[in-house]
Structures are given as structure tokens and as C-alpha cells.
Amino acid sequence: QLQLQESGSGLVKSSQTLSLTCAVSGGSISSGAYSWSWIRQPPGKGLEWIGYIYHSGSTHYNPSLKSRVTISVDRSKNQFSLNLSSVTAADTAVYYCARDYALNWFDPWGQGTLVTVSS
Amino acid sequence: QSALTQPASVSGSPGQSITISCTGTSNDVGSYNLVSWYQQHPGKAPKLIIYEGSKRPSGVSNRFSGSKSGNTASLTISGLQAEDEADYYCCSYAGSSTYVVFGGGTKLTVL
Numbered sequence: 001q002l003q004l005q006e007s008g009s010g011l012v013k014s015s016q017t018l019s020l021t022c023a024v025s026g027g028s029i030s031s032g033a034y035s036w037s038w039i040r041q042p043p044g045k046g047l048e049w050i051g052y053i054y055h056s057g058s059t060h061y062n063p064s065l066k067s068r069v070t071i072s073v074d075r076s077k078n079q080f081s082l083n084l085s086s087v088t089a090a091d092t093a094v095y096y097c098a099r100d101y102a103l104n105w106f107d108p109w110g111q112g113t114l115v116t117v118s119s
Numbered sequence: 120q121s122a123l124t125q126p127a128s129v130s131g132s133p134g135q136s137i138t139i140s141c142t143g144t145s146n147d148v149g150s151y152n153l154v155s156w157y158q159q160h161p162g163k164a165p166k167l168i169i170y171e172g173s174k175r176p177s178g179v180s181n182r183f184s185g186s187k188s189g190n191t192a193s194l195t196i197s198g199l200q201a202e203d204e205a206d207y208y209c210c211s212y213a214g215s216s217t218y219v220v221f222g223g224g225t226k227l228t229v230l
Binding site for chain 1: 171220
């Protein structure tokens, strides 16, 4: 059974870079048909797709975040990572990683990790 | 403001059926049969319940069904149960520029 687990700093200072990692277990991140996404949810609000990476390393990002987002993959560790630069309070959210099938659907999801941006 | 429009809340009694709408545009819902729906209980991660408009993943109750007409997708839950009380989000592929859009979410209350 495929499982995803987010990890990283839960508190980031404003203007700094948010860094998170998603460890994949129970399957290979190099499975050909799938890509790997980051999605976030501000407290009490809805979901926002951040971007995805294919195991080859190709990426696509939400146009509204593109200038600040980098997603990378480490196939040797079966994990992928998110960097979001120049954060502000608006970036405070629960960050989820998820497997996606060509952006058609997201399943499964990690449990999520809350990142708070402080001033 | 979310790209897809959902009602903020819906409610129903146990055993009844409810429908949640998800309205997009010809750039997303209207152009692709790639709407997915997610159920999210408080403090939990979203769970996929419908994909490609009307398909159910293995293990999801057949009480959940999806459909689409024009730019609006719909999720119907029949035979409401207390455990169905949750937030529901729709999502659509939106082409190679925008990629993915979500709805703002609908809170389902089982009375």
C-alpha cells in the first residue's frame, strides 16, 4: 500500500524559504504512469495545487506561484521535495504531498504538515 | 476566490440524497472529463472519491456518484449516513497553462 509522509520545518520566518520533503513508501517514485504533487490548504480555507514533478525531473507549477516554487526529486531516496521562497503570512497552510495521475486525480495523499510563517 | 464554484454548505437527513454542484468554465470542467472529487474529514487529508467525472476508486461506496453537464459537475451522495458529514472539494484539469483548479469546498451536514 502506497504511503506518503511529509516532513520539514513547521515554522518559517517571513521572507525566508520553506522546505518540505515527501517520503514515498510501499512503491517506487519512478513508476512510469504517475507524477508527484504538492497541494496546500490555508487554515479554514480550500485547496490549492502548487506543482508537480515527474520521476524524470520534469516539472509544472501553478502559474500564481511559479516564480517562487522549486520541486525536485531524489529517486535514490524515493522522495521529492518542495522549496517555496520569499514566504509571507499568506503561505501559512497545511502542505500535502500526493501522487497524481497526469493531473487527472490525486491519490493517495500524505497526512499533511502545518507550516506557519512568522514575522 | 476559487476557480471552481461550489455551494458553501449543504445538508440532509440520514437516508436522503444530496447533490453538490461544481461550476467551472469552458476552459476546465466544460472541456475535459477530468473532474475529481475529494472528501475531507476535520483534521484529515482529503480522500479521492470520484475521478474522471464518474468513476469510483476501489473501496469507495457506490452511494457516491458523479456526473457532468456543460460547465457544471455534480457529486451525488445517496442514502446519507452520519459518517458522510465532511467537506467535499471538486477539482478539474484546466489545460496546459493553468493545469489544475479546485473548488472552494462544500460542508455537508447530516442532520
